[in-house]
Structure formats: structure tokens, C-alpha cells
Amino acid sequence: MMSWKECVRQVEPYTPGEQPKEQNVIKLNTNENPYGPSEKVRHCEMDYDLLRKYPDPAASDLVNTLAEYHHVDPAQVFVGVGSDDVLAMAFLTFFNSGRPILFPDISYSFYPVWAELYKIPFETQALTEDFRIEPSDYLKENGGVVFPNPNAPTARLLPLEEVEKIVAGNPDVVVIVDEAYIDFAPEGSSAISLLDRYDNLLVVRTFSKSRSMAGLRIGYAIGQKELIACMQAVKYSFNSYTMNRPSILYGCASVEDEAYFRETVGKIITTREWFTKELKALGFDVIPSAANFVFASHKEVPAEEIFRKARERGIFFRYFKLPRIDNFLRITIGTDEEMKTVIDFLTLDIMHKK
Numbered sequence: 001m002m003s004w005k006e007c008v009r010q011v012e013p014y015t016p017g018e019q020p021k022e023q024n025v026i027k028l029n030t031n032e033n034p035y036g037p038s039e040k041v042r043h044c045e046m047d048y049d050l051l052r053k054y055p056d057p058a059a060s061d062l063v064n065t066l067a068e069y070h071h072v073d074p075a076q077v078f079v080g081v082g083s084d085d086v087l088a089m090a091f092l093t094f095f096n097s098g099r100p101i102l103f104p105d106i107s108y109s110f111y112p113v114w115a116e117l118y119k120i121p122f123e124t125q126a127l128t129e130d131f132r133i134e135p136s137d138y139l140k141e142n143g144g145v146v147f148p149n150p151n152a153p154t155a156r157l158l159p160l161e162e163v164e165k166i167v168a169g170n171p172d173v174v175v176i177v178d179e180a181y182i183d184f185a186p187e188g189s190s191a192i193s194l195l196d197r198y199d200n201l202l203v204v205r206t207f208s209k210s211r212s213m214a215g216l217r218i219g220y221a222i223g224q225k226e227l228i229a230c231m232q233a234v235k236y237s238f239n240s241y242t243m244n245r246p247s248i249l250y251g252c253a254s255v256e257d258e259a260y261f262r263e264t265v266g267k268i269i270t271t272r273e274w275f276t277k278e279l280k281a282l283g284f285d286v287i288p289s290a291a292n293f294v295f296a297s298h299k300e301v302p303a304e305e306i307f308r309k310a311r312e313r314g315i316f317f318r319y320f321k322l323p324r325i326d327n328f329l330r331i332t333i334g335t336d337e338e339m340k341t342v343i344d345f346l347t348l349d350i351m352h353k354k
């Protein structure tokens with residue numbers, strides 16, 4: 001007789017960044033936005049009586065709002081519970097050929113977890129020495145491609161022409177471009193502009209970073225209608241009501257406040273550029289960032305030591321003890337005040353300078 005224990009799906013789960021219970025910390029470890037959602041979200045009236053009813057399974061209000069925002073047809077938009085949900089659904093929908101899917105060796109660490117969960121074979125492609133994605137690495141036979149742009153945790157942007165080489169070179173499989181951080185990149189970097197020309201391209205976005213709504217869990221994908229219809233079919237075979245009423249309501253309100261969105265994204269970019277300059281002055285190597293975080297290492301002081309000492313001071317960074325990146329710190333861009341405190345800490349407590 002077989003025990004149920006032999007029939008359990010074996011998974012090595014993704015480890016999310018720490019969410020400390022203490023209030024008085026500088027939390028720069030999960031790429032959250034320091035500014036909070038728009039006033040339009042804060043002042044949005046939620047009709048609590050409506051919570052007794054199921055939400056719209058198609059989340060049409062949010063889908064239509066996003067379609068208008070991105071100048072696409074509503075049938076080209078898929079919404080989900082954070083981009084993690086959207087990405088997981090896309091893996092389940094599109095990566096079924098039995099051939100290995102391709103993604104970078106240094107990348108979002110959830111990709112191998114979903115691949116294992118769904119029993120999708122995968123092969124990682126090494127980033128170059130300076131942590132660039134090399135498009136020609138993705139032109140071999142494969143069952144699909146997925147990569148973040150800008151990449152995480154490196155923060156490096158792959159120029160749109162290079163993204164297009166990967167999409168154009170893989171007409172028979174789906175290429176997923178995970179644009180969680182694209183709003184912090186120069187304008188014109190998004191693969192959404194390629195969608196008219198490629199039926200195999202899926203662009204995934206989130207409200208967690210640039211829209212400062214990680215706590216609400218909203219993500220979406222845009223692609224040609226046929227791709228989106230395939231994802232809908234899988235979603236409705238899994239859970240019809242993924243988007244709850246508050247998410248639909250607050251999500252729409254956020255998209256309607258473009259001025260606040262631009263202002264806060266602009267502030268984060270300005271702070272990022274200042275912080276990068278300060279880090280370099282302290283002897284850090286910083287990869288050019290197109291995201292709301294930087295990836296940095298120091299020649300003399302090990303990243304793990306800085307990570308540990310910062311934590312003792314109530315400053316949280318993200319550290320990955322992984323090959324090639326175990327001497328790097330990933331530091332989210334917070335407010336100017338928070339980043340000044342970080343520079344003071346690094347100057348005094350790590351570099352022992354005055």
C-alpha cells in the first residue's frame with residue numbers, strides 16, 4: 001500500500017522578502033513604494049453592502065480602465081491577484097510543449113518554482129559578466145521564454161530592440177516579458193509597443209511597485225486577443241472570482257490619477273540617481289538601474305556583512321546567498337530621508353568615515 005505521503009507534490013517554495021513586525025524600521029527589502037496610493041484611492045467610497053455579492057468574474061471595470069490606459073482592446077487584457085498570479089496562470093496556460101522553457105540564471109526566483117510546481121522543464125541562460133541578457137541565447141529550440149525587464153534583482157534594462165530580437169526569433173512559442181519595474185525605466189522601453197506585430201508576446205505588469213498598491217494584489221497581462229482568451233479559459237477552470245470588489249474599485253481609481261502616478265515615479269527616479277551617485281562615492285559598484293531598486297556590491301566589505309549590520313540597525317535590504325550574486329545587496333529606493341539615513345549608516349558604520 002502506498003502512503004499518501006508518497007503522493008504529495010514535492011515543491012521547494014519561493015521565499016518572499018521578510019516583512020518585519022516592528023514599525024520603526026527602514027524597509028528597503030521588497031521593492032515597495034514609499035509614497036502610498038493616490039488620494040483618489042484613499043477617498044474612493046466602497047459600498048460595503050456590495051461585499052455580500054460575488055464580484056464581476058470578468059472584472060470588467062478594471063479591464064476596461066486598463067485597456068483605455070494602454071490604448072488596447074479590452075479583450076487584450078487579463079487581470080489577476082498580483083503579477084505572481086498572472087505569471088503563474090501564464091506558465092500553466094502556455095508552457096506545455098514538454099520542451100524546456102528559457103530564463104536567465106540571475107532572475108526572478110519565482111520562475112523556477114512555478115516551473116517545478118507545474119512540472120515544466122527549464123534551462124537557465126547565463127547573464128553576461130556585466131549581467132546583461134544576451135538575446136542570441138534565447139534563439140535555440142525551447143518551449144517558451146520568460147524574463148523580467150528591467151531584470152530583477154539586477155535592475156538592468158534590456159533595450160527594446162533586443163527584446164524584439166527575442167520575440168521575433170521565437171514565433172512558435174510564447175515570450176513573456178515581466179515588466180514589474182518598467183515604469184521606472186526611460187519612456188519607450190515597454191514591449192507593449194510591439195504587441196500589434198507579435199501574436200506570441202505577453203507583457204505582464206503590476207500595481208505593486210509604481211502604483212504603490214502591493215497590499216491590494218493587482219497584476220495584469222496584455223497580449224493579442226487569442227493569447228488572452230487562452231488565459232481566460234484556464235483561469236475559469238481554476239477560480240472564477242480572482243479579483244475582489246475592493247481591488248477592482250481601488251485599481252480603477254489608481255489608474256485615473258495619472259498626475260500622482262507620474263509625480264511619485266519621478267521622485268523615486270530622482271532619488272535613485274542621487275543614491276547611486278552617493279553609493280559610488282563610497283566605493284560601491286552599482287549596476288545602472290531602470291527600476292525602483294539598485295543592485296550594488298563593494299570591493300572591500302562583503303555584502304553579507306553589510307546586510308547583517310544594517311539589519312541590526314533596523315535597515316532592511318535584500319541579500320541572496322546565490323552563485324554570482326552573493327556579494328551584492330538589493331536596495332529598494334525609499335524616500336529621500338530614508339536613503340540619506342542609509343548613506344549615513346554606510347559612511348559611518350561600514351566605511352568608518354566621518
Ligand code: PMP
Nearest residue numbers: 082083084108148152180206208
Ligand atoms: N515579477 C518580478 C520581477 C518581481 O520582482 C515581482 C515582485 N516580487 C513580481 C513579479 C510579483 O509582484 P506582484 O505579485 O506583487 O505583482
